[in-house]
Amino acid sequence: MCGIVGYVGEEQAAPILLEGLAKLEYRGYDSAGIAVRNETSGDISIVKAKGRLKILSEKTDNGRSVHGTCGIGHTRWATHGEPSENNAHPHCTDDKSVVLVHNGIIENYQELKDKLVKSGYTFYSQTDTEIAVKLVDYYYKKTGTPLEALTRSMLRIRGSYAFGVMFHDHPGKLFAARKDSPLIIGRSSSGSLIASDVPAILDKTRHVYYIDNMEIAELTKDEVHFYNIDREEIQKEIVEIKWDAESAEKGGYEHFMLKEIHEQPKAVQDMIGAYVKDGAIDFSEVGLDDAALKEFERIYIVACGSAYHVGMAGKYVFEDLARIPVEVDLASEFRYRNPIVAPNSLVIIVSQSGETADSLAALRLMKEREVPVMGIVNVVGSSIARESDYTLYTYAGPEISVATTKAYSTQLIAMYLLAIQAAKEKEMIDDDRYAELLAEMETLPSKIQKTLDDKERIQWFASKYANARDIFFIGRGLDYAISLEGSLKMKEISYIHSEAYAAGELKHGPISLVENGILVVGVLTQSDLFEKTLSNMVEVKSRGAYLMGLTTYGNYNIEDTADFSVYVPKTEEYFTTSLAIVPLQLMGYYVSVAKGLDVDKPRNLAKSVTVE
Template identity: 55%
Template sequence: MCGIVGYVGDRDCADVLVDALSKLEYRGYDSAGIAVVEKGVIKVEKCKGRLANLVDKMAVDGKPQGHCGIGHTRWATHGEPSDINSHPHGNKRVSIVHNGIIENYKQIKDFLIEEGYSFVSETDTETVAKLLDYYYVDDPVDTIIKVLSEIKGSYALGIMFRDYPDTVFAVRKECPLIVGVGENENFLASDVPAIIKYTRDYYLLEANEIAVVKKDSVQIYDMHKEPVHKEINTADWDVDAAEKGGYEHFMLKEIHEQPAAVRDTVSPRIINGMPDLSQDGVDMQKLKDYRQIFIVACGTAMHAGMVGKYVIEKLARKPVIVDIASEFRYRDPIITKDDLMIVISQSGETADTMAVLRLAKEVGAATLAVVNVVGSSIAREADMVIYTHAGPEISVASTKAYMVQISVMYLLAFELAYANGTIDKERCMELTAQLGQMPDIIRETLELKDTCSFVASKLVNAESLLYIGRGLDYALSMEGSLKLKEISYIHSESYAAGELKHGTISLITEGMPVIAVATQKKLIEKTVSNIREVKARGAMVILICDNSIEVGEGVADYIIRLPQTDEQLMPMAAAAPLQLIAYYTSVLKGNDVDKPRNLAKSVTVE
């Protein structure tokens, strides 16, 4: 959740830290702070609210002057957003920033109070800072090892000791942390976008590896204080990919990047007109023999899994169970070594999804990860990994990550169906060709932006609305509803259209918006009947369908017509207009589109 940065070098440290934090605000923006070694003293500046508040505060107070420091942007867990609860935490001898949750902080706090320590914040992080101070004598690495043996939970920590004014220390467990490697300068960051302006080279820290970062060296140790030798990773995108590029918001930029992202994800995996995931280490002959498939994820990624369920079951005739990661792991699921577990995560660090992956591995099930971030924790632990090629996604509301995730679901479905013999080669090549053309179809749907903006103007004053659909359209409605509610703050629910009469239709009032998705021709008559039912009760209906469907007069108040493609692929055509409707509704309401309240991009704690 929270964002961590660190810097050691010759530049103005405060400027580098603030610049790096500006690229991590999508991880949390309840407060921000930095600590810099200034003339042998750790000077801290922090405050509640956005990073801009910290910049304004330092313009009055004066920014810390130095060349070694750490910084933090917070998504609050323990303790409300406030100046006092802001990071960094510590005292004159030690200062830390933290992402994660210390589960046994109360026991540690009680112990330290007995030892004479006092606490000023409500955070779990302050207990780690005080524990470091308690054990510190003269060797920071020994001190960190001792503290790690006592704390339980998830963490990424950036640490400074006053006695080592030219060094930043770092350690992680379950929460992401990288060490950026530059020339006569080195960095610490939760994610690559924070440092891409300065370097593309970085080390990925494994659990409980301790990094000792100086301007001209990086040394990494394990819990036995033995040196660890690691390979340097290099980011395959540049700083332009993490900038807005002339768009008003990252979300709008990322919506328009979807054609290229789908092309980059799909094209390398089409060989001689057929889907081919062998380069990703996927053996389709093994996959087809699994008893059943589980797809587990959170939020938008789970909705991509729902699309996967529909197409895999329909085409490959293989049973698929889709579940929310936070629910799956706690319901004693019936999963065996004869099953395949597919986990989907944009960041590859989602805490609940990671836990499900480990549960599956414990029982001997095969695991396949679909992730966007190379070298992420989930990618490293899964038996097989399919990387999506969305590039950096900065906006909290996911768009292009969702589109490439469902692209991978289609590739899996097509190849698995052919391997199972449930579709012949001709049909497989036909579907694959249509998938290869989806970048052009998506680009065409983006031309509907003016219509989507107009429709959004009809939603601005709504207090509540429904999204309805059947089959694949229902799966897509779930994602459309989530996008709208998370950035516009309008209450929205998605419902299987056939379920309306079982209770939900009682919510329909005069003028209430209902967004109906109807792209599946075999279901169109049933869906239109459901639309007429809500229309008869006063709903304002916005219909999204392909341009070949005839629905009759008076069925909808507004219609958004999509270019035609195979109906199995229609969720990819319809997703962009639903994203644009959510985007323009949020803009018209004056919301911060890229940083919706209470949300963070990467959920690395339970």
């Protein structure tokens, strides 16, 4: 839930570390620090700062005051110990013989700390990371080699970690190790880099290696060596990142979130183009043949956050179109309820980052039980992508804002494609219906763009409700799935209490919360449910609610009930989620902007949730 950057090479390290950490600010953090080795004196300088990265930059004159060509940097999101300079990374031994940065959580830190205290170690921070660096030091003093010190420490640590490590006795070298937290190794013309995410090093290189669990990398300015937990050297293939540096920049937009909302037509077009070829869906890249898809009798969709809402939408489409029973689970619940998975089932794990801790744990649980798993992910080479039996990439490109938009939209397309192909293979639709659905899907990018063209009306309305305390979203069927995501967008970036309810549940409790002036957003894109949801809107209006109605062009009678109406183009009703979510994304964005909040880095949230 924080950022790691490391560099060893020919250039000054500190400016590179600060630039890389700035590219990882979207992941969320509360303090930052760097450690750089001075080649002349051999000393390792550590500089830390509480708060935003600019404070650290000012303390180091943008890195110019810290000299050296080998260093590590970190942005911390507090788990153990309050945000402070003392608790910030990098952490070190008392003599700075070992310096370390860490992402993740060490679950048995107290047990390890007790062992180290008995061995004479003292501690200056409240963090689990200080335990890790001193454990590495303990084994380094016993073995004399960084590689053995790291492997023995890794075998003792329970939990998740990505480490970047410097040893005073080994100048010109960085070490990296990981278990369940993302970490990549880059090679540039001037040296070697480590990072917890691609954007941190994208302006330096597009050539990276992915480290697997329980592996170690040893970096010098000229080369990188990889080792398994048995300290045997292993070979890895370098991977080229297709993104360019500009795709991870704002491109003239005020915020990444607004840029990414506007990138949705292209992202959806790219997603469709990747899998629809010559009028047919082609999953050969995924490793899934049509015969296998036909054999699945039940589907389990497991995800967190917005990806879970994609699963909710997918359930309605799969069950109605392909007649396959679908269960949707929060990954954090699925993995702990000892799930009973029926024979001939497919488990679909949905994750933007491909590193979501609970989703990854659910995947591994299913692999242990020999259940086929498909990963729907955006990040090439991520853990979920590599460990799934089938990997369906969403091709959304880098998504920087914490609040997902274009990744969510491409995940929806993945669900549509899977459901349509399954329906065809199970003979639930004929060739004409198949072609009709694909043809309509091809129109979604232009229809999303048409929805974006009407954004000024949303901006005007959002400014009226910037001071709202509570907002409710209601809908039925697919409209309920849309409401869940719209509500999440509102709460996560505007900090307004927001809830989504299945409209039919209003009379079972939620309607008691409706009072004079409260905003209720009604989503009505499903024709067979339009009148029922409209009746629910009348119910809340009679109790003083102010109504926003979201429906498709042509349903103008909604204006008799709603105080403010928003329209999206008509499309196949299975696909309306792709259009109706756009005004709700814009609504959340413009409310946040009107309140003067940090849209891209909402408080207490991180882009990639790599701890449980």
